[in-house]
Amino acid sequence: MEKRYKIGLIDDEVNSLEILALEISMLQGFDVGFSTVDPVMGLEYILNGKADILITDIMMPELGGLELSRQLIDSGIPVIICTGHSKYATQGYKVEALGFLQKPPDPIELAEALDIAKKKLDSLYWLRKEVEGGFVVVGDDLGHLRQVVWPAEILYMEQQNKKSIVKMEDGSEFILVSSFMESLRKLKSRHMVRVHQSYAVNILKVRKVQSDECELVSGDKISMSKTYREELRRIFEIKRIQ
Numbered sequence: 001m002e003k004r005y006k007i008g009l010i011d012d013e014v015n016s017l018e019i020l021a022l023e024i025s026m027l028q029g030f031d032v033g034f035s036t037v038d039p040v041m042g043l044e045y046i047l048n049g050k051a052d053i054l055i056t057d058i059m060m061p062e063l064g065g066l067e068l069s070r071q072l073i074d075s076g077i078p079v080i081i082c083t084g085h086s087k088y089a090t091q092g093y094k095v096e097a098l099g100f101l102q103k104p105p106d107p108i109e110l111a112e113a114l115d116i117a118k119k120k121l122d123s124l125y126w127l128r129k130e131v132e133g134g135f136v137v138v139g140d141d142l143g144h145l146r147q148v149v150w151p152a153e154i155l156y157m158e159q160q161n162k163k164s165i166v167k168m169e170d171g172s173e174f175i176l177v178s179s180f181m182e183s184l185r186k187l188k189s190r191h192m193v194r195v196h197q198s199y200a201v202n203i204l205k206v207r208k209v210q211s212d213e214c215e216l217v218s219g220d221k222i223s224m225s226k227t228y229r230e231e232l233r234r235i236f237e238i239k240r241i242q
Helices: 014-025 039-047 065-071 086-094 107-132 180-187 226-238
Strands: 005-010 030-036 053-056 079-083 099-102 136-139 146-149 154-160 163-168 173-177 192-196 199-202 206-209 213-216 221-223
Touching: 005 014, 005 039, 005 107, 014 030, 014 107, 030 039, 039 053, 039 065, 053 065, 053 107, 065 079, 079 107, 099 107, 154 180, 163 180, 173 180, 180 192, 192 221, 192 226, 199 213, 199 221, 206 226
Parallel strands: 005 030, 005 053, 053 079, 079 099
Antiparallel strands: 136 146, 154 163, 154 199, 163 173, 192 199, 206 213, 213 221
16 A cells, blocks of 8 residues: 655645645645644644645744754655745755745646655655664573674574574674574564575675575675575676676
8 A cells, every 4th residue: 555645734824725735635645744824833743743744834923934944954854845935945955955846836846846755755764664673682581681683784694403593794693592484583684585494694795696605795605505596696686787
């Protein structure tokens, strides 16, 4: 199901808000999250997650659009300025506004600005997922030992009976007492690829792929079985420079 993005609208002119809301209602994948003539209230709304993207006027009482945008610089929320004062466009970019629309907004230009904002959010979403889900904590069941592990620093995993030995880039290792597939699930890494009945490697750490083994950046050579070899080779073939 396609993700729908919520748009926050802030403008001290009700008519401008109505025009924007109408144009957004005709665009696929976007909804109005909130609409307000009060910029202070609007800032509170967007900081509380009521919108993914903000469209704001510049000249407003109490809190202008430029200052509002400045307060959102570190939030990752794309800000689009929509105003009748084109002379402020340059200042808008100084506060990292994503786009500038002239009132009344052209529907095509609005759609293009929202599409750019959507792409920015998509990239930020995956970055956040990588950071938020970027580490796992391993330890014993009694809680005597807890170790933070960053999956991006894993070289490979080797299965020995009911134990998974995970080798790290810094030369350290840790053990998961679980099946091969269960251990992969616990590591929560999109980059771990199975290459053998007993081995999985971090695809980002593979330096060379040969007929029956792959070499990692650490110099470790990991055996590859025929069953999984072709999948790894296909991944590298996609990136091959012609």
